[in-house]
Amino acid sequence: MTGPHPHTYRQVEVAGDQPYTITIGPGLLAAGHADNARRLGQVLRGRHALVVSDSNVAPLYADGVEALLRAAKPQLALSRWVMPAGEQEKTLARFGECLDALAALGATRDATVVALGGGVVGDLAGFAAACWMRGIDCVQLPTTLLAMVDSAVGGKTAVDLPHGKNLVGAFHPPRAVITDTTVLRTLPDRELRAGLAEVVKYGAIFDAHFLGWLAAHAEALLARDDTALAEAITRCCEFKADVATRDPYEHGHRALLNFGHTFGHAIEAEQGYGAGRDALIHGEAVAVGMVLASRLSTLLGLASASDGDRLQALLQRFGLPTTLPEGLEAGALIARMRLDKKADAHGLRFVLLDGAGAARVVAGVAESSVRAVLEAG
Structure with missing residues (x-):
C-alpha cells in the first residue's frame, strides 16, 4: 500500500x-x-x-x-x-x-x-x-x-x-x-455496490446534479478509481456533516438520511440480517427500500413516476437489486416497520421524495398505501 x-x-x-x-x-x-x-x-x-x-x-x-x-x-x-x-x-x-x-x-x-x-x-x-x-x-x-x-x-x-x-x-x-x-x-464487489446505494441516496434526497455526476462516473466508481471514489466520498461526507451539525440527535432534518431505510430495515430484519443464503445485505436492502419509497411518493402524489424510474435505473447501473425479494409477506414487513425507530404515535413515518434531489419526512402514512406498494413489489 x-x-x-x-x-x-x-x-x-x-x-x-x-x-x-x-x-x-x-x-x-x-x-x-x-x-x-x-x-x-x-x-x-x-x-x-x-x-x-x-x-x-x-x-x-x-x-x-x-x-x-x-x-x-x-x-x-x-x-x-x-x-x-x-x-x-x-x-x-x-x-x-x-x-x-x-x-x-x-x-x-x-x-x-x-x-x-x-x-x-x-x-x-x-x-x-x-x-x-x-x-x-x-x-x-x-x-x-x-x-x-x-x-x-x-x-x-x-x-x-x-x-x-x-x-x-x-x-x-x-x-x-x-x-x-x-x-x-x-472490498468484495458486492460490498462496493452496496456502498454505492448509500452514495446514490445523498443525490436522491439532496442534489439532483450529484445523481447526474454519479451516472457519468459509474464506470470509474465500479473500477475503484481513487479520484472518483474520493470525490464521491467527500461529497457524501459534506452532505452528512452539514445535516449532522444542524441536527445532531435526529429530531428533524437529519431524518432525511433514512430515505429507503424504513423499508430496507424491515427487509433486513425479516431476512435475519444477512444470515440466510439469499438474504440482502444492508446497502442492497436500502436500494430496494429507496425504490419502494419512491413508488410510495408517487402513490401519494408527491413525486412523478419518472423520478422513481430514474433512481431505479441508476441503482441497476451499479448492479443493485431494486425489487422486493421473493418470500417476504407485506403484513410481516409492516409489522417490522411499526417497531422501527422512525415510527411514532401517529403511525408509520417515511422519508419520501418531492422529486429528484428533494425529500421530506411524512408521518401518519396509511398502512394500506404501504401494503399496496409492497404487494406491487
Whole structure:
C-alpha cells in the first residue's frame, strides 16, 4: 500500500459541540509513513487504545494500523479485539465482549477505541466507546464504502436486537475519521455496490446534479478509481456533516438520511440480517427500500413516476437489486416497520421524495398505501 501525498487527500470539517475532521484519500493507513503515524497520534489523548475489527478486515489491515499507533506513541498500551464478520454479529453479546476487552486492557477515561472495519464494526465499537466509563474517544477507520459515506460519520452508534435493527445505541461523535480509499481494493464487489446505494441516496434526497455526476462516473466508481471514489466520498461526507451539525440527535432534518431505510430495515430484519443464503445485505436492502419509497411518493402524489424510474435505473447501473425479494409477506414487513425507530404515535413515518434531489419526512402514512406498494413489489 503506497503512502499518501499531501495533495491527494481531502478534509471535511464536522462542526458542533464535538467537532472533528474527516480525512479522505489513498494510502492514509499505509504502515511505515511518518505522516500517517502523526495523524493517528494527534487524535490519541491517552495511554490506552483498543483496536476493534472483524475476521475479514483484521488479517488485512490490523497489523499495519497497530504499527502506526506504536510509531505514533511507543508507550501506548495497545490491544486488539476481533469479532466475527457479519451484520448478524452486531449484538448485545458481542458488545459485552468488546467491553470485556476494554476491561482487560485496563482502559481509563482517556482511552481510545479504534474502529477498523465496516458499518458493523464502527457501530458496535462506537457504542462500546460511548458506554465505557460513560464515554471515551472513538477513532473511525472505515474499510467499506458504506461506512465511509454513512455509518462512520455523524456519531450514531448501535447494536441490533432480534426485534429490529439499531434499537440499542447512543449518539457519540468520533474523535476523527480517517478514510483510506485504497482499502476499497480488497472490498468484495458486492460490498462496493452496496456502498454505492448509500452514495446514490445523498443525490436522491439532496442534489439532483450529484445523481447526474454519479451516472457519468459509474464506470470509474465500479473500477475503484481513487479520484472518483474520493470525490464521491467527500461529497457524501459534506452532505452528512452539514445535516449532522444542524441536527445532531435526529429530531428533524437529519431524518432525511433514512430515505429507503424504513423499508430496507424491515427487509433486513425479516431476512435475519444477512444470515440466510439469499438474504440482502444492508446497502442492497436500502436500494430496494429507496425504490419502494419512491413508488410510495408517487402513490401519494408527491413525486412523478419518472423520478422513481430514474433512481431505479441508476441503482441497476451499479448492479443493485431494486425489487422486493421473493418470500417476504407485506403484513410481516409492516409489522417490522411499526417497531422501527422512525415510527411514532401517529403511525408509520417515511422519508419520501418531492422529486429528484428533494425529500421530506411524512408521518401518519396509511398502512394500506404501504401494503399496496409492497404487494406491487
